[in-house]
Amino acid sequence: MFNPFEDFKDFLSKAKNLPLDRLAAAHDQIMGDLAAGYGKLVEQELKSLVWFVEHNRVIEAYKTATEVIKEVSYDAHSIEDFCYVLDSGTDIPYLISGPAGIYIAALCNNADEDAIVLRLGEMKRTLHFLGYRLPYGKSLRVEGDAGNFTGSALQGGEVTVTGSTGDWAGAGMTEGKISIHKHCGRNTGEWMQGGEIWVGSRIRGLGRVASGQIYQAGEPVGPA
Amino acid sequence: MNDNRERPEQSEDLEEMLQRLWPEVRRRHLYPELPLPRFDKSGSPVGMEIRNKQIILNVDYIEAMAQLLPVETILEALLDHGVSHYTCCPWDLATHLRLYARAKKILGDNDLARTAADLFMDVVADTHAVRERQSSLPQLYRSGARTPLEEVIFSLYEEIWGVDLGGKRNQDAVKRLVAIPYLDKRRWLASLTRFIRGIRPLLEETKSSSPDEQTRMGRHGFQQYAPEEIEQALREFARDADSPEEFAEVLEYLQNELESPCDKSGEDMGHGAGSPVEANRLYYMKLAENYALPLRKMPLKDSGHLHPHSHRPWEVCQPFQDLDPWSSFGKYLPGITQIWERREGLIYGKKEKTPNCLVIIDSSGSMVDPRSQLSYAVLGGGCAADAYLRHDASVAVYNFSDAPAGGREYLSFTRSRPLIYKVLCRYFGGGTALDVDEVTSVALEDDPDIFLITDMQITNLDQTVSRFSRLKNRVTAVHVGKKSGALRFIKASVKNKNISVFGVNDTNDIPRIVLGSVRNYLALE
Numbered sequence: 001m002f003n004p005f006e007d008f009k010d011f012l013s014k015a016k017n018l019p020l021d022r023l024a025a026a027h028d029q030i031m032g033d034l035a036a037g038y039g040k041l042v043e044q045e046l047k048s049l050v051w052f053v054e055h056n057r058v059i060e061a062y063k064t065a066t067e068v069i070k071e072v073s074y075d076a077h078s079i080e081d082f083c084y085v086l087d088s089g090t091d092i093p094y095l096i097s098g099p100a101g102i103y104i105a106a107l108c109n110n111a112d113e114d115a116i117v118l119r120l121g122e123m124k125r126t127l128h129f130l131g132y133r134l135p136y137g138k139s140l141r142v143e144g145d146a147g148n149f150t151g152s153a154l155q156g157g158e159v160t161v162t163g164s165t166g167d168w169a170g171a172g173m174t175e176g177k178i179s180i181h182k183h184c185g186r187n188t189g190e191w192m193q194g195g196e197i198w199v200g201s202r203i204r205g206l207g208r209v210a211s212g213q214i215y216q217a218g219e220p221v222g223p224a
Numbered sequence: 225m226n227d228n229r230e231r232p233e234q235s236e237d238l239e240e241m242l243q244r245l246w247p248e249v250r251r252r253h254l255y256p257e258l259p260l261p262r263f264d265k266s267g268s269p270v271g272m273e274i275r276n277k278q279i280i281l282n283v284d285y286i287e288a289m290a291q292l293l294p295v296e297t298i299l300e301a302l303l304d305h306g307v308s309h310y311t312c313c314p315w316d317l318a319t320h321l322r323l324y325a326r327a328k329k330i331l332g333d334n335d336l337a338r339t340a341a342d343l344f345m346d347v348v349a350d351t352h353a354v355r356e357r358q359s360s361l362p363q364l365y366r367s368g369a370r371t372p373l374e375e376v377i378f379s380l381y382e383e384i385w386g387v388d389l390g391g392k393r394n395q396d397a398v399k400r401l402v403a404i405p406y407l408d409k410r411r412w413l414a415s416l417t418r419f420i421r422g423i424r425p426l427l428e429e430t431k432s433s434s435p436d437e438q439t440r441m442g443r444h445g446f447q448q449y450a451p452e453e454i455e456q457a458l459r460e461f462a463r464d465a466d467s468p469e470e471f472a473e474v475l476e477y478l479q480n481e482l483e484s485p486c487d488k489s490g491e492d493m494g495h496g497a498g499s500p501v502e503a504n505r506l507y508y509m510k511l512a513e514n515y516a517l518p519l520r521k522m523p524l525k526d527s528g529h530l531h532p533h534s535h536r537p538w539e540v541c542q543p544f545q546d547l548d549p550w551s552s553f554g555k556y557l558p559g560i561t562q563i564w565e566r567r568e569g570l571i572y573g574k575k576e577k578t579p580n581c582l583v584i585i586d587s588s589g590s591m592v593d594p595r596s597q598l599s600y601a602v603l604g605g606g607c608a609a610d611a612y613l614r615h616d617a618s619v620a621v622y623n624f625s626d627a628p629a630g631g632r633e634y635l636s637f638t639r640s641r642p643l644i645y646k647v648l649c650r651y652f653g654g655g656t657a658l659d660v661d662e663v664t665s666v667a668l669e670d671d672p673d674i675f676l677i678t679d680m681q682i683t684n685l686d687q688t689v690s691r692f693s694r695l696k697n698r699v700t701a702v703h704v705g706k707k708s709g710a711l712r713f714i715k716a717s718v719k720n721k722n723i724s725v726f727g728v729n730d731t732n733d734i735p736r737i738v739l740g741s742v743r744n745y746l747a748l749e
Contacts, residue, residue, distance in 0.1 A: 007251070016355050020384035020406065027403035077400050081418065088414075119421050122330055 027081070030074050034082045035092050037068040038103050045099045061099055062133065065106035076116040079107045087123045097147060101129030108140050109133055120144035126166065131159035134176065148185070151178040154195060170197045170214075171207065189214050189222060238263055238283065241299060249303040252357045256311050261303065270442035272302045277450060279306035285440070292367040301364035304357060305441055308349035309448070313412070317449040317457035320345070322464055325474050326413050329466075330420050334477060336427050340420050342444045343377060347419075348406045354385055355407065362387045373430055374439050376423070397426065446481040454478075455510075462510035467597055471507040504595050505645045511598075512606035515731075519611045519739045521578045530566035538563040578615035579673050579698075580637050581739075582666055583608055585648055586678030588625040588656035591704070594649050600704050600728045601677045604737065605648045608675040608700070610641075611739050619644050620666065625652030627659035634662075637670070657683040660691045667697050675739060677702040677728075680709030689716040692723060699723040700739050 044064045045057075074082075083104060086095045104127055108116050114137055120127070121144035128147035131140050136156025145163035154173035160181075167185035170178050174193045181200045189197055190207025197214045206214060209223035246260055261279035263286075271285045281302055289298050314320035323344065327337035353359035365378055366389045378389045380398040384406070400422030404415045420427075449457075458475070465471040535551055538561040551562040585605045587594075594602045609619045618637040621644055625631035631654045635647040656678075667674055674692070680703045682688055689712075692699050699722055703710035710727065717723040726737045 016358070018351070018355050018384060019386040020351060020355075020402075023384065023403045024405040024408075028405075077403075080400075080421075084417070119424075122417065122421065 027078070030072070030078045031082060031085055033072045034069075034074060034078065034107070035085065037065075037072055038082075038086070038092065038100065040068045041065050041099050041103055042094060042096060045096075058098075058102065058129075058132075061102045062106055065099075065103045066110065069103075069106055069110060074107065074111070076108075076111050076113040079104060079111065079116065080118045080120070082107070083118060083120055083123065083127065086127075087125055095125065097125070097128045101127040101147065101149070102132060105129050105132035105134070109135060109138065115139045115141075117141045117143065120146075121163070128166070130161075131157065131178070134159060136176070150180075150184075151176070151197075154178065156195075167204075168207070170195070170212075173197075173212070192223075238286070238295070238299075241296060242281075245296065245299055245303065249300060249307060253304075253307045253311055256307055258307065258310060261306070268442075269440065270438065271298075271440045272306055273442050273445070274306055274309065274448035276447065277310070279303060289364070289368055293363060297360045297363050301359060301361045304353040304359035304361055305346075305349060308353040308357070308359075309345065309444070312352040313345050313348035313409075314444075315409075317446065317453045318460040319412070320444070320446070320449075321457055321461045321474055321478070322413065323416055324477070325461070325465065325470060326416050327420060328473065328477075329470070330417060331424070331427070333431075336431060338443065338477075339373075339427055339430075339438075340423065341416070343373070343423065343439070344412075344416050344419050345444060346439065346441055347377065347380065348412070350381070351384065351406050362389060366390050368440065371434075371439065373426065376426055377439070398422070446478055458506065459510045459513050462507050463514050465507070468504045468507045468595055468599075472504060475506065505642070505649045508594065508599075508602050508606045508649060509641065509645050511603055512610050515603075515607045515734050516614075517607045517611040517735065517737055517739055519578065519615055521615070532564040533567035534565045535562040536565050537561070578612065578617040580618045580620070580670055581608065581612040581673045581675055582620045582622060582663075582697075583644075583648070584622045584624065584658070584663060584674065584676045584678075586625070586656060586682070587623050587651045587653065588631075588681070589653045590656065590679050590681045590707075591651075593651050593653065595651065598731070600731070600734070601679075602648050603731065604677045604702050604704075604728055604734055605675065606645060607734055608677075608737075608739055609644045609648070612673075613639060613641060613644075620672065621647040622663060622666065623647050623650050623652070624656075624658055626655035626657050627662070628657055629655070631655070632659065632662075634666075637672070655683065656681055658688050660684065660687055664691055664695070667695055671697055673697060673739065674699045675702070676700070677704065679704045679707050680713050681707055682709060685709050685712060686716070689713055693717065693720040696722065700737065701725045702728055702737060704728050 041061065041064050045061055086092055086100050089095060116139070118140070120142055123144060126145050126147035129149045129152065130142055130146045131151040131154060132149065133153045133155050134140055134151065134157025139158040139160070141160040143162045146161045146165045148166035148168050149171055150161060150165040150169045151159040151173060152168060152171040154170065154176040156176045158177045160179045162181045164182040165180050165184045168187045168190055169180060169184045170188060170192055171190040172192065173195045175195045177196045177198070179198045183202045184199050184204065186205035187207035188199070188203050188205065189209045189212065192209045192212045194212045196212060199214070199216050201217065203216050203221065206222045213220055214222035242261060250256060259278045261281055263283050264280045265283045267284055268282065269285060271282055273280050281299065286295060286298055314323060324337060324341045327341040328334065331337045331340060350361055353361055362385065365381065370378065370391060375391055376397045378391050379395065380401050381387070382389050383398055383402045401419060404418050405411055406415060408415070461474065462471055465474070535548065537559050538547060540558050542563060546564045546566065548562050548564050552560065555561055583605045585601055591601055592599045612619050618639050620637045621635040623633045631652045633647050633650050635643060638644065674697050676699065701713060701717070701723060703713065703725065706727065706729070714725050717725055728734060
């Protein structure tokens with residue numbers, strides 16, 4: 001009997017295995033691992049319904065974040081993609097800006113690459129704590145806006161934000177450089193111990209700066 | 225030159241080769257329903273284009289590439305590329321529009337968005353052809369001069385296909401692009417977003433340095449689709465678009481791309497909708513087509529009374545009393561003399577018919593402007609109008625804001641869908657008052673069903689409710705949002721069996737509306 005599908009028989013097993021299959025699967029695996037790590041951090045942190053920014057709590061959260069990412073293998077581009085996963089709200093339904101930002105900061109600080117570029121211009125929300133504790137020898141460039149506490153507790157690294165930042169930029173930084181191409185918010189440089197903050201345009205308010213230097217449009221404006 | 229490299233000196237040779245290769249290419253691609261490709265001389269460095277499903281191969285390009293590759297390989301590669309666009313990505317116009325709209329949303333610029341969407345579709349189609357159809361595309365890409373954009377895309381191919389295309393390794397530029405799941409259709413929009421993020425600096429640089437640059441596979445115009453696809457695509461895209469403005473932008477782009485815009489001013493498929501307002505009308509027309517509201521017909525029955533209806537020739541055996549001497553030239557002759565044909569009239573009864581409908585739509589300042597955001601009022605009114613039109617009834621539209629002060633537009637009963645939507649999409653944006661006398665006079669004319677859609681923030685709401693409760697027409701009142709007036713209206717109309725009240729807070733509520741539904745279906749008998 002004539003088989004009308006005979007012509008198609010030899011097509012069934014001819015699909016090639018391309019490196020793309022492996023690369024895409026590995027990327028999905030990394031996103032899954034990063035999401036699981038973030039889930040652990042949130043579980044740890046969300047003992048109360050509202051997450052307050054308190055000094056000890058931030059330190060604890062960062063410590064937990066550093067612990068949970070130890071076993072995750074990732075690169076700088078994965079961090080950027082994970083920021084969008086957080087922002088989409090589909091794969092991870094609970095984006096809490098504080099812990100999320102600290103988690104991203106921990107990922108940046110522990111990445112193999114020294115220069116990290118995060119293109120976050122298309123994100124619907126901004127992340128806080130980007131560049132938190134960025135160590136000496138590392139640079140983080142954020143293309144887009146960043147939230148509060150950008151570059152806080154900076155430890156010698158170099159943070160560049162091509163857009164604007166929220167309040168408390170560079171709070172408690174000890175050394176390093178923060179460049180904000182547009183505006184920044186209130187309490188800029190609060191308890192800053194050293195380093196430099198360069199702001200391209202308006203500074204909404206300076207914090208109590210202990211040491212270091214703040215520049216606005218190239219002119220020094222702080223400490224007063 | 226190598227002996228086995230042919231030179232297509234005579235176009236007949238190419239034709240013969242194409243006739244021989246095309247069945248094989250179709251076979252490899254599982255017999256897509258595509259016409260036989262043809263050749264053309266465009267003088268451009270682009271290898272092919274697709275028009276109305278037909279692949280058009282550029283002889284100039286083939287001749288140039290024949291210096292480097294066997295013609296058969298070039299033809300196969302070009303055909304694989306073209307067929308993959310049809311069988312894989314973008315697959316149809318609706319997907320193409322979605323991809324373009326996403327790119328436009330991210331990049332903001334028409335040209336950049338088009339280039340980004342085109343490149344993405346090329347990567348997907350080529351990868352599909354190489355992975356699933358054993359295409360000779362890598363051989364084609366290994367040869368010939370490259371543009372900067374092609375350098376990057378071919379570097380990407382080297383990474384994701386695992387082949388050497390002999391170009392400059394550009395790993396840094398493609399690092400963000402390599403792990404995108406190009407062949408996962410469900411994730412194309414997210415993949416395109418990632419793709420654009422990775423390639424955006426290059427796109428912007430290319431636009432400023434050489435704005436007319438394009439890859440050897442050319443640009444993907446909308447001419448490649450059959451005209452029948454446009455209507456379906458617009459319907460789907462209206463459902464997916466975030467706002468009427470996004471729809472209007474993409475529609476404008478689509479119109480510019482289509483070769484011969486129809487000048488019927490939105491009569492069909494929407495080619496003629498040039499201004500944003502026209503685009504809005506088309507947006508709501510297409511969006512409403514996605515919802516089919518159920519319509520309960522009005523029970524009508526025979527009246528039992530006969531009335532003269534039409535003439536027919538008189539025969540000798542028929543009675544004299546129905547003769548019409550005025551139409552019979554004064555003669556009493558069989559076949560010439562006319563006799564009245566009597567028919568029974570219709571009244572409300574058991575036989576169901578669809579009455580006409582008067583759509584009353586509120587376009588006051590408290591309602592959403594349909595041009596900037598999705599207006600549930602316009603969409604709901606459009607769905608209602610469509611439901612009546614589908615049942616061969618006519619629709620009148622009364623669009624009001626502050627009607628007594630002149631803020632109203634009335635369209636009398638018609639079956640013209642574009643006209644109905646034109647009046648529905650009109651936005652006054654003023655105060656809210658209904659000219660109850662005017663509406664009542666229309667309602668009494670022909671006993672149409674009344675479909676009222678408003679946020680119930682009507683100044684003379686009590687008067688409106690009281691007048692509606694005295695009408696015998698079936699009234700479907702739809703309130704948009706939850707405002708205090710809605711509760712007052714619901715309370716006031718509880719006792720009136722001819723009034724049904726529904727609420728619309730999002731598009732999912734629209735299919736729940738049953739037009740002409742009344743609490744007591746036979747209340748009027």
